[in-house]
């Protein structure tokens with residue numbers, strides 16, 4: 001099956017809509033546009049898919065009511081605008097879906113919620129229950145509390161993480177541009193790219209900044225698309241104005257092929273979402289074992305430990321040159337390891353003989 005067909009027939013779909021597609025600088029939210037989007041989403045749901053919406057637009061929707069005149073630059077004003085705008089945004093989505101008798105749920109997440117395994121599971125459970133209750137979840141970043149340390153940075157990344165959280169079969173990114181070009185189409189001649197088969201196809205692409213309302217421009221969309229595709233979720237990048245075709249499986253936009261084997265939600269979390277609490281320093285042999293042979297990490301190949309962590313935390317595995325080569329869930333506390341490292345399994349007491357990071361919990365970078 002080609003990537004377009006996979007996306008067209010995907011059972012579970014995450015649809016992310018950018019600020020530029022929902023708002024204008026002077027008028028704030030564009031209710032008519034949200035109405036058209038809700039209709040396209042409903043049509044896909046009637047065709048048998050489950051849809052989760054990731055909607056940007058809180059900051060830009062707060063600009064007009066607060067009389068700011070331009071997108072705020074400082075964090076406090078952005079957060080104030082988001083606090084005003086999120087209410088408007090949720091209300092507008094509610095009105096748009098009310099025409100279809102669909103209940104809307106607001107789900108606000110921070111990057112911290114993805115970093116902690118318990119919060120990650122809670123969000124997963126809530127989104128799943130909303131699905132079985134036939135409500136549509138409209139997700140956004142909880143901008144009011146998100147500081148730079150716990151920020152996703154942009155909703156493209158949030159959408160890629162949500163796609164994995166709900167085990168989506170496809171991610172659709174809707175923006176004000178009709179797909180990926182080899183350079184910013186607003187700045188002159190640019191070649192349209194129909195399909196990205198892998199990261200190599202992006203070598204020649206110049207990803208520029210966004211418009212006055214969006215956050216990350218094309219760069220954040222590309223890294224989100226690569227993130228999703230790397231974990232096994234194919235991506236369609238298309239214009240919000242062609243949402244109906246995009247959701248109905250029409251030949252619009254740019255598709256990003258997913259790696260053939262889907263990464264489990266747990267391995268994806270270890271690799272991309274979890275906070276790391278420390279590092280294990282590996283000798284060259286151990287680097288080869290974990291990177292190429294996909295073996296478990298044994299104490300004998302560890303030369304040092306940094307940071308404070310507990311059994312079950314995610315740590316970074318570094319090679320002799322301090323380059324991160326993998327991430328994994330560690331089986332011991334940082335206080336136990338100094339007595340173990342450098343010793344072969346046979347030299348260790350029986351209760352310390354299992355792998356420091358088991359192969360199932362280890363994801364090469």
Ligand SMILES: Nc1ncnc2c1ncn2[C@@H]1O[C@H](COP(=O)(O)OP(=O)(O)O)[C@@H](O)[C@H]1O
Nearest residue numbers: 018019020175181183184208210211214217218
């Ligand atoms: N290589 C490129 N291909 C397509 N669009 C690009 C490219 N480089 C920059 N852009 C710009 O990125 C913008 C979309 O990003 P952004 O404004 O952040 O959207 P959104 O609000 O949907 O997240 C488009 O308006 C487009 O002009």
Ligand SMILES: N[C@@H](CCC(=O)OP(=O)(O)O)C(=O)O
Nearest residue numbers: 019056057058059154155215
């Ligand atoms: N949480 C922010 C999202 C910012 C953002 O990433 O915007 P965009 O680049 O338009 O997807 C908001 O709602 O304004």
